[in-house]
Amino acid sequence: MIAFQNVSKYYEHQGVLKNITFSIQKGEMAFLTGPSGAGKSTLLKLMYLAEWPDEGDIVIGDFHLQSLKPPQIPHLRRNIGVVFQDFKLINNLTVFDNIAMALRIKGVSEKEIKNLVSEALKKVHLRHLSDSYPRSLSGGEQQRVVIARAIVTGPLVLLADEPTGNLDPNTSIDIIKLFEEINLQGTTILIATHNRELFRNTRRRVLKLDGGNLIGEEIG
Amino acid sequence: MxxxxxxxxxxxxxxxxxxxxxxxxxxxxxxxxxxxxxxxxxxxxxxxxxxLPDRFSLVAYLNDNISQEEVQGIVDTLKKRDDIAGLKYISKDDAIKELKQTLKDARYILEGLNENPLSSSIEIRLKRDFVTSASAKRISEEIKKVSGIDDVYYGEKVAEAxxxxxxxxxxxxxxxxxxxxxxxxxxxxxxxxxxxxxxxxxxxxxxxxxxxxxxxxxxxxxxxxxxxxxxxxxxxxxxxxxxxxxxxxxxxxxxxxxxxxxxxxxxxxxxxxxxxxxxxxxxxxxxxxxx
Incomplete structure (x- = not known):
């Protein structure tokens, strides 16, 4: 489902990611770990083309990013659910409309949007906050809204960038449990985190990144 | 949607x-x-x-001693043109009458004249599209060539304005x-x-x-x-x-x-x-x- 082949990324001639090669199978849930500045966020950004790789090839499902033309980028992004580190919620829209936005972009009918959003809110246990605005929610609740928005379109891949970075340990465990539930339904998931506690005893594959190099992998 | x-x-x-x-x-x-x-x-x-174009006209002055038949001939020739909207024949007598009416209180100017010095003329109104300086000049030159017409006056400045x-x-x-x-x-x-x-x-x-x-x-x-x-x-x-x-x-x-x-x-x-x-x-x- 996800394949990186000798991918490198440079910022001002400095390698942020160097010759990265790995793959993640369809339906797999894996972790990407490493210290701050290791290149985790950049690696995720390359997958939804918020950043472009300087070398190598990335394949996501049927999308070969190297040969992707600019007008095809929105199509790629609609097939990838992203849980952003800084949430990226639209503050003047309600929880419902924030989640519905991902579907409206896809051109889904309003009737269908109502059902799908309601279902997604149920999955993240936030149905009672449908009409609330992001600013009135706690960090954990906002994170759940972001997850609901990422899964509501039924993406090929779900990417999460430090999804528990701003949360307390109990809420963090709840969020990981939520990812486990989503993965059980067949969604491929890659979670970037520096918090080793998150993948301890999960029996999931963990890719280790340091200084822009993929230095190995282990089972959590 | x-x-x-x-x-x-x-x-x-x-x-x-x-x-x-x-x-x-x-x-x-x-x-x-x-x-x-x-x-x-x-x-x-x-x-x-x-x-304004409705008020614009050319005046064709006719030769002295021109006969009524000749005048009719000129009118018929002019009527055949497709740039002319209307014609009005003004005889020598009508012309002096009109002048007297225009001068009103200054009629003494005309006193002492033994004979009518004015020429008979034809007032020609052009069609709207031809009320331009260039058209009026061209038409007046063409009309001048018609036998029996002495001179043609066209208000060049008016047409241009x-x-x-x-x-x-x-x-x-x-x-x-x-x-x-x-x-x-x-x-x-x-x-x-x-x-x-x-x-x-x-x-x-x-x-x-x-x-x-x-x-x-x-x-x-x-x-x-x-x-x-x-x-x-x-x-x-x-x-x-x-x-x-x-x-x-x-x-x-x-x-x-x-x-x-x-x-x-x-x-x-x-x-x-x-x-x-x-x-x-x-x-x-x-x-x-x-x-």
Whole structure:
């Protein structure tokens, strides 16, 4: 489902990611770990083309990013659910409309949007906050809204960038449990985190990144 | 469905940023009102100017001692031309009578004249399209060649003035329309650009969610068009207030204003013009923004 082949990324001639090669199978849930500045966020950004790789090839499902033309980028992004580190919620829209936005972009009918959003809110246990605005929610609740928005379109891949970075340990465990539930339904998931506690005893594959190099992998 | 969302989003933005939108609507309205009042002024001047060609004529002076048959022959020849609208034969006697009437209190000027010094003539009115300096000159030269005609007088300066007046009015209306329209486009351009930057963060988010350029741009185009439309509606209100002020207030003091004609049907064009110019401004603004 996800394949990186000798991918490198440079910022001002400095390698942020160097010759990265790995793959993640369809339906797999894996972790990407490493210290701050290791290149985790950049690696995720390359997958939804918020950043472009300087070398190598990335394949996501049927999308070969190297040969992707600019007008095809929105199509790629609609097939990838992203849980952003800084949430990226639209503050003047309600929880419902924030989640519905991902579907409206896809051109889904309003009737269908109502059902799908309601279902997604149920999955993240936030149905009672449908009409609330992001600013009135706690960090954990906002994170759940972001997850609901990422899964509501039924993406090929779900990417999460430090999804528990701003949360307390109990809420963090709840969020990981939520990812486990989503993965059980067949969604491929890659979670970037520096918090080793998150993948301890999960029996999931963990890719280790340091200084822009993929230095190995282990089972959590 | 996407279009319904675009309208909803545009409406929400219009309400959220109401002050900047209201300000833009009033600016557009003022500009459209200026266009309307200019059109109204030009329409009335054009109306007056359009009657001037009817008063323009050539005068063909006939040879002395010309017979009645010869005069009829000349009239028949001239009538065959397709640039002449009408003819009027003025005999020597009619000419002196007319002169006496014109001079009225200064008739003594003519005292002492033993014989009528005036020539008989034919007054020739040209068709509207031929009332230009060049046409009048060409026609007069052609007529001069007709046997029995001594000379032809054509008001070169009058014809030129009429022609120039019409041309100037047309050019002036085009310049005013283009200048003010550019102003309206610029208002829509600036407003959409400001609204875009105010929503930049939101736009960045929806881009990451997979929104196409069309999805991002559509609400702004609708917003630009709506500002233009309501600017047009406000323009109509302004123009009607002006019309009622002229008709029911000022014309009591200045009766001449009663003769003014106000073509109310042009007001229908204001919202349409507003929408068009608003969308053009938005298209230019969005085209220059990096999406």
């Amino acid at each position: 996407t279009l319904a969302y675009s309208f909803k989003s545009a409406f929400q933005s219009l309400c959220r940023e109401k002050w900047i939108n209201i300000l833009s609507m009033f600016t557009v309205a003022s500009s459209l009102l200026i266009i309307t009042l200019t059109a109204f002024f030009l329409y009335n001047v054009e109306l007056v100017a359009s009657h 009429i022609h120039l007046l019409k041309k100037s009015l047309q050019n002036m209306s085009i310049i005013i329309f283009i200048t003010i329209s550019t102003g309206v486009v610029f208002v829509a351009y600036s407003t959409v650009k400001i609204l875009f930057y105010r929503r930049k963060e939101e736009i960045e988010i929806i881009k990451l969610l997979g929104a196409t350029k069309g999805f991002i741009r559509m609400p702004f185009l609708i917003e630009g068009g709506t500002i233009g439309f309501f600017g047009g509606i406000l323009g109509i209100i302004g123009a009607l207030l002006f019309y009622f002020a002229i008709t029911y207030r000022l014309s009591i003091v200045i009766p001449l204003l009663k003769t003014l004609v106000f073509p109310l049907e042009i007001l229908i064009l204001l919202p349409v013009t507003g929408i068009s110019l608003g969308i053009v401004g938005s298209v230019i603004a969005l085209g220059r923004l990096k999406l």
